[in-house]
Amino acid sequence: xxxxxxxxxxxxxxxxxxxxxxxxxxxxxxxxxxxxxxxxxxxxxxxxxxxxxxxxxxxxxxxxxxxxxxxxxxxxxxxxxxxxxxxxxxxxxxxxxxxxxxxxxxxxxxxxxxxxxxxxxxxxxxxxxxxxxxxxxxxxxxxxxxxxxxxxxxxxxxxxxxxxxxxxxxxxxxxxxxxxxxxxxxxxxxxxxxxxxxxxxxxxxxxxxxxxxxxxxxxxxxxxxxxxxxxxxxxxxxxxxxxxxxxxxxxxxxxxxxxxxxxxxxxxxxxxxxxxxxxxxxxxxxxxxxxxxxxxxxxxxxxxxxxxxxxxxxxxxxxxxxxxxxxxxxxxxxxxxxxxxxxxxxxxxxxxxxxxxxxxxxxxxxxxxxxxxxxxxxxxxxxxxxxxxxxxxxxxxxxxxxxxxxxxxxxxxxxxxxxxxxxxxxxxxxxxxxxxxxxxxxxxxxxxxxxxxxxxx
Amino acid sequence: xxxxxxxxxxxxxxxxxxxxxxxxxxxxxxxxxxxxxxxxxxxxxxxxxxxxxxxxxxxxxxxxxxxxxxxxxxxxxxxxxxxxxxxxxxxxxxxxxxxxxxxxxxxxxxxxxxxxxxxxxxxxxxxxxxxxxxxxxxxxxxxxxxxxxxxxxxxxxxxxxxxxxxxxxxxxxxxxxxxxxxxxxxxxxxxxxxxxxxxxxxxxxxxxxxxxxxxxxxxxxxxxxxxxxxxxxxxxxxxxx
Amino acid sequence: xxxxxxxxxxxxxxxxxxxxxxxxxxxxxxxxxxxxxxxxxxxxxxxxxxxxxxxxxxxxxxxxxxxxxxxxxxxxxxxxxxxxxxxxxxxxxxxxxxxxxxxxxxxxxxxxxxxxxxxxxxxxxxxxxxxxxxxxxxxxxxxxxxxxxxxxxxxxxxxxxxxxxxxxxxxxxxxxxxxxxxxxxxxxxxxxxxxxxxxxxxxxxxxxxxx
Numbered sequence: 001x002x003x004x005x006x007x008x009x010x011x012x013x014x015x016x017x018x019x020x021x022x023x024x025x026x027x028x029x030x031x032x033x034x035x036x037x038x039x040x041x042x043x044x045x046x047x048x049x050x051x052x053x054x055x056x057x058x059x060x061x062x063x064x065x066x067x068x069x070x071x072x073x074x075x076x077x078x079x080x081x082x083x084x085x086x087x088x089x090x091x092x093x094x095x096x097x098x099x100x101x102x103x104x105x106x107x108x109x110x111x112x113x114x115x116x117x118x119x120x121x122x123x124x125x126x127x128x129x130x131x132x133x134x135x136x137x138x139x140x141x142x143x144x145x146x147x148x149x150x151x152x153x154x155x156x157x158x159x160x161x162x163x164x165x166x167x168x169x170x171x172x173x174x175x176x177x178x179x180x181x182x183x184x185x186x187x188x189x190x191x192x193x194x195x196x197x198x199x200x201x202x203x204x205x206x207x208x209x210x211x212x213x214x215x216x217x218x219x220x221x222x223x224x225x226x227x228x229x230x231x232x233x234x235x236x237x238x239x240x241x242x243x244x245x246x247x248x249x250x251x252x253x254x255x256x257x258x259x260x261x262x263x264x265x266x267x268x269x270x271x272x273x274x275x276x277x278x279x280x281x282x283x284x285x286x287x288x289x290x291x292x293x294x295x296x297x298x299x300x301x302x303x304x305x306x307x308x309x310x311x312x313x314x315x316x317x318x319x320x321x322x323x324x325x326x327x328x329x330x331x332x333x334x335x336x337x338x339x340x341x342x343x344x345x346x347x348x349x350x351x352x353x354x355x356x357x358x359x360x361x362x363x364x365x366x367x368x369x370x371x372x373x374x375x376x377x378x379x380x381x382x383x384x385x386x387x388x389x390x391x392x393x394x395x396x397x398x399x400x401x402x403x404x405x406x407x408x409x410x411x412x413x414x415x416x417x418x419x420x421x422x423x424x425x426x427x428x429x430x431x432x433x434x435x436x437x438x439x440x441x442x443x444x445x446x447x448x449x450x451x452x453x454x455x456x457x
Numbered sequence: 458x459x460x461x462x463x464x465x466x467x468x469x470x471x472x473x474x475x476x477x478x479x480x481x482x483x484x485x486x487x488x489x490x491x492x493x494x495x496x497x498x499x500x501x502x503x504x505x506x507x508x509x510x511x512x513x514x515x516x517x518x519x520x521x522x523x524x525x526x527x528x529x530x531x532x533x534x535x536x537x538x539x540x541x542x543x544x545x546x547x548x549x550x551x552x553x554x555x556x557x558x559x560x561x562x563x564x565x566x567x568x569x570x571x572x573x574x575x576x577x578x579x580x581x582x583x584x585x586x587x588x589x590x591x592x593x594x595x596x597x598x599x600x601x602x603x604x605x606x607x608x609x610x611x612x613x614x615x616x617x618x619x620x621x622x623x624x625x626x627x628x629x630x631x632x633x634x635x636x637x638x639x640x641x642x643x644x645x646x647x648x649x650x651x652x653x654x655x656x657x658x659x660x661x662x663x664x665x666x667x668x669x670x671x672x673x674x675x676x677x678x679x680x681x682x683x684x685x686x687x688x689x690x691x692x693x694x695x696x697x698x
Numbered sequence: 699x700x701x702x703x704x705x706x707x708x709x710x711x712x713x714x715x716x717x718x719x720x721x722x723x724x725x726x727x728x729x730x731x732x733x734x735x736x737x738x739x740x741x742x743x744x745x746x747x748x749x750x751x752x753x754x755x756x757x758x759x760x761x762x763x764x765x766x767x768x769x770x771x772x773x774x775x776x777x778x779x780x781x782x783x784x785x786x787x788x789x790x791x792x793x794x795x796x797x798x799x800x801x802x803x804x805x806x807x808x809x810x811x812x813x814x815x816x817x818x819x820x821x822x823x824x825x826x827x828x829x830x831x832x833x834x835x836x837x838x839x840x841x842x843x844x845x846x847x848x849x850x851x852x853x854x855x856x857x858x859x860x861x862x863x864x865x866x867x868x869x870x871x872x873x874x875x876x877x878x879x880x881x882x883x884x885x886x887x888x889x890x891x892x893x894x895x896x897x898x899x900x901x902x903x904x905x906x907x908x909x
Contacts, residue, residue, distance in 0.1 A: 009641070009643070009644060010643060013643050013644065013647060021890070024891065025890075025891045028891050051724065051726065054724040055723060055724055055726070058721075058723050058724055059723070061712060062712070062714070062720040062721075063708050063712065064705050064708045064709045064712065064714055064716075065714075065718075065720045067705065067708070068705070073871070077871065077875065083699075083700040083701040083704050083705075084700060085700045085703060085704055089700060133898070134888070135886045135888040135889070135897055136886075136888035136889075139888070139889070152887070152888060152891070153888070154888055154889065155888075155891065157889070158889075158890055159889060159890055162889055178889045178890060178892045178894060179894055181889060182886065182889065182894040182897045183897075185897065186896070186897045186898055189898060190809075190898070193898075194805070194809060207871075209869065210869060210870065210871035211871060212870070212871050218884065218885050218886060218887075219884055219885070219886050219897055219898050219899065220842060220884040220897075220898040220899025220900075221898045223838070223842050223878065223899060224842060224843075224898055224899075227838045227839060227842060227876075228805070228839075238704070238708070243723040244723065244726075244868075245864060245868060245869055245870055245871070246726050246728065246864040246868050247723070247726055248860070248864065249726055249728055249860050249861050249864050250726055252860060253860065260887075262881075263745075263824075263825045263881070264825050264827060264879065264881040265881070266880065266881055266882050266883070266884055266885060266899070267878060267879070267880060267881075267884075267899065268878070268879040268881075269876065269877075269878050269879075270870050270871075270876070270877040270878070270879075271875065271876050272870075272871040272874075272875050272876075273871075273875050274875065275801075275832070275875050275876075276874070276875050278833065278834040279832050279833060279834065279837075279874070279875060279876075280779075280798065280799065280800070280801050280804055280832075280834065280837035280838075281801035281804060281805065281832075281837045281838050281839050282801075282832055282838055282875055282876055286875075290704070292700075292704045292707070296704065296707035296708055296711055299707075299708060299711030299712060300710075300711040321629060321630050321632070321648050322641075322644060325644060325647055325648070326644065355640070357509075358508075358509075358636075358637065358640060358641075359637075359641055359644075360634065360637065361597070361630050361632055361633065361634025361635075361637045361638075361645070361648070362507065362597070362634055362635075362637075363597040363601070363630035363634070364597055364598075364600075364601035364602065365597075365601070365628070365630070367601070368601055378548070381506070381507070381509075381545075381548075383509075384507070384508065384509030385509040385510075385511045386509070387509055388508070388509035388510055388511075389509075404508075405510070408504070408505050408508060408510040408513045409510075409513055411500075411504065411505065411513070412502075412505055412510075412513035412514070412516045412517050413516075414499070415468075415499040415500045415502070415516075415517045415520065416499070416516055416517060416519075416520040418496070418497040418498075418499060421499045425468070425471070425472050426472065428472075429472050429473065438677065438680075439638070439642075439677050440673040440674065440676065440677045441673065441675075441676030441677040441678075441679065441680045441688070442473060442673070442676075442677075445472075445473070446472075446473065446474070446475050446476075448475065449471050449472055449475055450466050450470055450471040450472075450475035450478040450479070450494075451466075451471055451494070451496060452475075453475050453478075453479060454478075454479075454482075454494050455496075
């Protein structure tokens, strides 16, 4: 693996304070999910997962149809759809819109897609103020960090960290009481909401038959960001489309339960177009930016296409023994945990971090909790095979990778030649280094192999 | 009970834990099965498969098919090796219809040991005796890939003198994951240490598992922690009389 | 243009032609259990209270008015234009401002009011969810900006759950540019997973079921 990855993992494992924070936070969410999806509480849970998977499969398999339907319905309601093939096009659109409308201040609600395209950096570079309004996102924006977890961006920070950040970045006295910290953020952000020219959001779902954007949240910052400013811009990956409003009857029953264990999150907004004649408030302009950014590269592969079903609930992160120990910042890209481990190589290429698909014991806990039944372990295995194939293609690969390939070739040869196997395997065992023996509690190699003992019966 | 059962002992058991294979054979014979051991067996190919060396894994898998397809019933003391044959061979040969057909024909006859007992033989009491407090570690392959959960517990419930206590948290990976344990050593050890903590909290004298690879991982961690707990395969417990 | 190139890439990846028809999406069976009025009311109340909201039952419009008046206890409030609120005489209560036709003025009022009072288009019995459709009668800000929210809901508008909502309103976009489902008071756990209410929406939610 890259030194970077190795270093980050080690740093995470030796940071006791962070370990405790992640483990406890993800533990709460994990327990919440278990309680909310227990058979006695949600008897249909497994059936809902199957339905959700089927709906996503159908949609992704016919994605062009649904994207066009979505676009038609957004425009019928007076909104506009912008198609962005990459990060630059997203930023270009927002910047030109801001220029045309003389906008300076943008308030944003949580959007991993916006992180994916480094939108804030680009906007700030051009003199716009882009303020994150989700409390966790606000904190990490002030800290200059990336989100640590899809649902809890600042879960690695404790109140003292937050006090430090607020003191330094907001120029206020030190405040360590959590309720007061939240109140400070609320007051500051309230001003921003009411003064902002543009509100930006992500979308949990894009509803094709309605041209609607669905946003799920607990705080109300997304509602404020999409209600107070004159202009609402949604940035969402093309894979967020679902066919019909009624399909939400399946997805909404799974999303919050899988994320935190709530039956529903506090606010679910179903937004379609700018405000209508007669409506008293709401944005006057409504834009949806449909982002590709590599998603079309995942589509051709029928086996791995399911990676696009993800509804960003975070359940896989909360249950993964690896994520729960190494945390979000150890992953090489914005998406962490099991979903991050399969998206990153597919978006950025396996060479970006060849060790990533191997950073898993393949325990399968993620697949068990995924509300849309993405078979993550299977995709990890396929990605491993792809890493090996590309290593084999390199004429002058690293010595270690060539040695490993040779070792497995030798193993395969041995395992298909029984007499060699019978002779050579015990020798291999006898030659096992001490550290390996100690590692697995093996004292002495057995005097006889099973086959030897059996033949003596 | 009668019929013939062929042992697929797995390379780990053959080379490192022969007593597990002997225990499994003893239990099957006690139940009246005629047990044979196809001598030319080697490995299921899982190490190569898990590491992404699928061409090599295919070679080993084909050899496995050659070795075992003549057998009526095959039993293995390992959830992960059984899962490899039953779930992953099909993936390896997705593009080879002829081999895929052979896989389909064979996979229904390959059983993880505890599942063989409870589902094929329909037996829960094998006449075993093992006084002591025991806890059970659900290996991930057996639990999630093969859906094995209640069976081993029912088998243990019938062992005379045995008190079973559940691990809390349950269903957590021991951290072995094949070469994961080597390549991500620190992480793997951390997972093993958490498993040992949970085991020790039960106050059990022994931890039982269906998977020799889990046992290896746990045994190492128990030794490092200085915990006087034995790590045993289910077959060893069931063979005790 | 990116639109064409993205759609082209999608079609190529999926092996589909432009304008090619599709099979129907999988069926979503919506189930609406039989539920007596009293059970619906009890359901809403139980669910809202489990989320640290408050609930009351008012036998009629008059009683609802009294309840709201008591609850306000001198605090300033903004009421929506919902006909049901007018029926209850709530916009006439002292300290309650209402009838804002203009979003900008309304927003100012909401920003300084202590309480926002709305009705609701529906409520869901299983989760205690309020469903508010933005319209001439219900502005968005009233249930959002003030730190407390009181929703006065006729019992007849209580549905059994999400399935029934999508049965009676399969295409919300036909009716409104904004349908919001509110389940409990605003909350966050973003700092040390410690629950804090009222960031950024109302931290206090009261549902009065009338009838």
